[in-house]
Amino acid sequence: MNITIVAGARPNFMKIAPIIEAIKQKKSAGFNINFRLVHTGQHYDKNLSGTFFEELNIPLPDINLEVKSGTQAEQTAGIMVGFEEELAQNPCDLVLVVGDVTSTMACTIVSKKAGIDVAHVEAGIRSGDMRMPEEINRIVTDSLTDYFFTTSTRANENLLNLGVKPEQIFFVGNVMIDTLRKNEHRLKQPEVWQTLNLKPKNYLVITLHRPSNVDEENQLKSLITQIVTLGKDLPIIFPVHPRTKKLLEGLSLNFKNLHYTNPLGYLEFNYLVKYALGVLTDSGGITEETTVMNVPCITLRENTERPETCEIGTNILVGSDSKKIEAAFKNLLANNWKAGKIPELWDGQAATRITDHLTEIYEL
Numbered sequence: 001m002n003i004t005i006v007a008g009a010r011p012n013f014m015k016i017a018p019i020i021e022a023i024k025q026k027k028s029a030g031f032n033i034n035f036r037l038v039h040t041g042q043h044y045d046k047n048l049s050g051t052f053f054e055e056l057n058i059p060l061p062d063i064n065l066e067v068k069s070g071t072q073a074e075q076t077a078g079i080m081v082g083f084e085e086e087l088a089q090n091p092c093d094l095v096l097v098v099g100d101v102t103s104t105m106a107c108t109i110v111s112k113k114a115g116i117d118v119a120h121v122e123a124g125i126r127s128g129d130m131r132m133p134e135e136i137n138r139i140v141t142d143s144l145t146d147y148f149f150t151t152s153t154r155a156n157e158n159l160l161n162l163g164v165k166p167e168q169i170f171f172v173g174n175v176m177i178d179t180l181r182k183n184e185h186r187l188k189q190p191e192v193w194q195t196l197n198l199k200p201k202n203y204l205v206i207t208l209h210r211p212s213n214v215d216e217e218n219q220l221k222s223l224i225t226q227i228v229t230l231g232k233d234l235p236i237i238f239p240v241h242p243r244t245k246k247l248l249e250g251l252s253l254n255f256k257n258l259h260y261t262n263p264l265g266y267l268e269f270n271y272l273v274k275y276a277l278g279v280l281t282d283s284g285g286i287t288e289e290t291t292v293m294n295v296p297c298i299t300l301r302e303n304t305e306r307p308e309t310c311e312i313g314t315n316i317l318v319g320s321d322s323k324k325i326e327a328a329f330k331n332l333l334a335n336n337w338k339a340g341k342i343p344e345l346w347d348g349q350a351a352t353r354i355t356d357h358l359t360e361i362y363e364l
Contacts, residue, residue, distance in 0.1 A: 001032060001033050001034070001093050001094070001358075001362050001364055002034050002035075002036065002091075002092040002093050002094075003023070003033065003034065003035045003036070003092060003093065003094045003095075003096055003358075004035070004036050004038055004086075004087070004090070004092040004094070004095045004096070005019065005020065005035050005036070005037050005038065005096045006038050006040065006083075006095065006096065006097045006098070006103055006104070006107045007037065007038070007039055007040070007061070007098070007103070008039065008040035008041070008042035008067075008079070008101055008102065008103025008104070009042045009099075009101040009102075009103065010052065011099050011101065011176075011285050012098050012099055012101060012103070012104075013052035013053070013056060013058060013266075014052070014056070014175075014176050014179045014266065014285070015098040015099055015121060015122065015175045015176055015179070016037070016058065016098055016175075017052075017056040017057070017058050017178075017179050018175050018178035018179055018182065018350070018351035019096070019098075019121065019175060019351045019354060019355070020035060020037070020058060020059065021057075021351065022351040022352050022354065022355040023035050023355055025352075025355075026355050026359060026364075031359055031364045032364055033355070033358070033359065033364060036062045036090055036092065037058075037059060037060075037061045037062050038061060038062065038063055038065065038083065038086055038107075039061035039063070039064040039065070040064075040065045040067050040079045040082070040083070040103040040106075040107070041064050041065050041066040041067045041068055042067060042068075042075065042079065042101060042102055042103045051265040051266070052265070052266055055183075055265050055266050055267050056179060056183070056266060062090075063086060065078075065079065065082035065083065065086070066082075067079050067082060072102065072133060075102050075106075076102055076105070076106045079102065079103055079106035079107065080106045080107075080109065080110050083106065083107045083110045083111075084110050084114070087110065087111065087114050087116065088114075091116075092116060093116070093117065093362065094116065094117045094118070094119055094358070094362075095107060095108070095111040095116050095117070095118050095119070096118075096119045096121065097118060097119070097120055097121070097141065098120075098121040098122055098175070099121070099122050100122070100125070100134040100135075100137045100138045100141070100305075101134070101137065102133070102137060104120070104137055104141050105136070105137040105140045105141050108120070108140070108141045108144050108145065109140070109144065112144045117146045117147070118141075118144060118145050118146050118147070119145070119146065119147040119148075119149060119354075119358070120141055120142060120145040120147070120148055120149065121149045121175060121354065122149070122150070122151055122174075122175070123141075123142055123145060123148035123149060123150055123155060123159065123169075124142060124148060124150045124152075124154075124155030124156060124158045124159040124169075125138060125150075125151065125152075125154075125155050125158070125305040125306060126138060126139075126155075126158050126305055127303045127304060127305040128303055129302070129303050131212070132210075134305075135305070138305070142159065142162065142164075143162075145168075146168065147168055147170065147357075147358075147361065148164060148168055148169045148170065149170050149172045149350075149354050149357070150169060150170065150171050150172065151172075151173060151174040151306075151343075151345075151346075151350075152171075152306075152308050152343060152344070153171060153344070154307060154308065155171075156169050156171055170353070170354070170357045171345065172345065172350045172353035172354050172357070173344075173345030173346055173347060173349060173350035173353060174288060174343075174345070174346045174350055175350045175351050175354070176285055176288050176289065177288065177289075177292055177346045177347070177348060177350070178348050178349070178350050178351050179266075180270065180289055180292055180293075180348075181292075181347075181348035182348065183266070183267060183270075184270075184274075184293075186267055187267050187268075187270050187271040187274060188267045188268055188271055189268070189271055190261070190264055190268035190269075190271065190272060192237060192259065192261050192272075193271075193272075196235055196237075196259060198235060198237075198275075200275040201275065201276070201277045202234065202235075202277060203234055203235040203236070203237060203276060203277060204227075204231055204234055204235070204236045204237070204276060204277055204278055204279070204280065205236075205237050205238075205239075205272050205273055205276045205278075205279045205280070205281075206224075206227060206236055206237070206238045206279070206280040206281065207238070207239060207241070207279075207280075207281045207282070207283055207286060208220070208223075208238075208241070208244055208281070208282055208300065209241040209244055209282065209283070210282040210300075210301065212282075212301070212320075213282050213300055213320070214241075214244045214247055215247075217247060217250070217251060219320065220244075220247055220248075220251065221251050221253065223300065223320060224251075224253055224258070225253070225255075226322055226325060226326075227280060227325070228253075228255045228257060228258050230325065230326060230329040231257065231329070232257075232333075233257055234257060234277065235257055235259060236255075236257055236258050236259065237259050237261060237272060237276075238258060238259065238260050238261065239260075239261045239262065239263050239264050239269060239272075240260050240261070240262070240263070241263065245260075248260070270289060270293075273286070273289060273290060273293065273295055274293050274295065276295055277296070277332065278295065278296040278297065278298060278332045278337075279295055279296070279297045279298070280297075280298045280299075280300060281297065281298075281299060281300065282299065282300045282301050284304060284305055284306050287299055287304065287306055287309040287313070287315040288306060288309060288313075288346075290309075290313070290314055290315065291308075291309045291312070291313025291314050291315060291340055291342065291343070291346075292313075292342055292346060294314060294340055295314060296314050296332055296337040297309070297313075297314050297315040297316070298315075298316060298318055298325070298328045298329075298332070299315055299316065299317050299318065300318060300319065300320065300325075301317060301319060302317065302319040302320075303317070304317060308343045309343075312340065312341050312342075312343050313340040313341070313342075313343065314337065314338065314340035315340075316328060316338075
């Protein structure tokens with residue numbers, strides 16, 4: 001059996017690392033299973049993708065389509081053209097896509113038009129917000145997928161409500177947590193730890209990249225100003241996404257406790273998260289990691305495709321509501337945060353379950 005694994009953006013690399021390792025273990029056990037890794041080049045900055053191959057022990061991709069940036073349509077088209085040629089030259093039995101980035105959707109469409117089965121890892125999650133490009137990617141991908149590997153029973157229900165057959169759905173857990181569990185002992189201090197003399201539970205981490213937060217200058221300035229003010233004298237560490245950096249340069253946000261850094265590698269970033277008093281983010285994946293590491297998380301979005309991080313975990317939604325943000329800070333600084341638990345099957349074994357199912361499906 002030949003599997004083509006697609007990765008294109010930073011979140012993808014965290015998800016494919018344990019899957020590749022599980023496939024290698026199956027092959028070592030005598031199963032006829034092989035993989036080819038395709039990097040679409042959707043994220044092409046070394047800080048956003050390159051370091052992940054080294055840190056997470058991911059083999060270098062067999063090919064990089066080097067699509068890079070552009071409008072949604074330009075990037076989608078570029079990925080589709082490149083991936084169509086890739087499949088023509090390197091046929092496979094199954095294309096495995098992960099997450100909800102543009103590469104996920106584009107490669108799914110190409111695969112199905114080529115008559116190739118598709119497996120979607122992290123299938124069935126929904127925010128209900130059609131303003132998010134990722135939501136469109138999820139809907140299109142799941143409308144074409146053959147095998148659905150899910151992170152939660154809620155995702156299973158979403159798929160069943162769409163008419164997906166139960167035998168196509170496999171509740172396996174969360175591969176992002178596989179990666180976290182395997183690497184938690186390897187987390188390392190970033191340079192900013194020593195530079196600012198940071199102490200555990202005495203600083204905050206913030207990440208922002210959603211268009212709703214960063215594309216309008218006044219909204220971004222107002223949001224950061226409120227966070228810095230409510231944080232009082234706590235250092236606030238802000239690893240800046242390239243799209244956000246361009247906006248920040250013109251806003252003159254000069255606060256003594258706000259510290260920008262370049263994007264950090266996986267091991268350094270999660271070290272900061274693990275020892276932070278709290279995290280403010282608009283990223284879905286980070287809410288999963290904070291839940292597992294029992295770190296308070298304030299999500300600066302109106303909705304989430306990962307409701308279990310709010311219902312079970314350490315996450316709360318505040319959107320851009322200043323009163324909700326203020327209330328969240330009050331609880332955080334008073335050490336009065338809700339107690340979180342780890343969702344079902346977020347145990348570090350999701351990738352093993354995925355490869356177990358694949359060997360059964362294809363009777364290897």
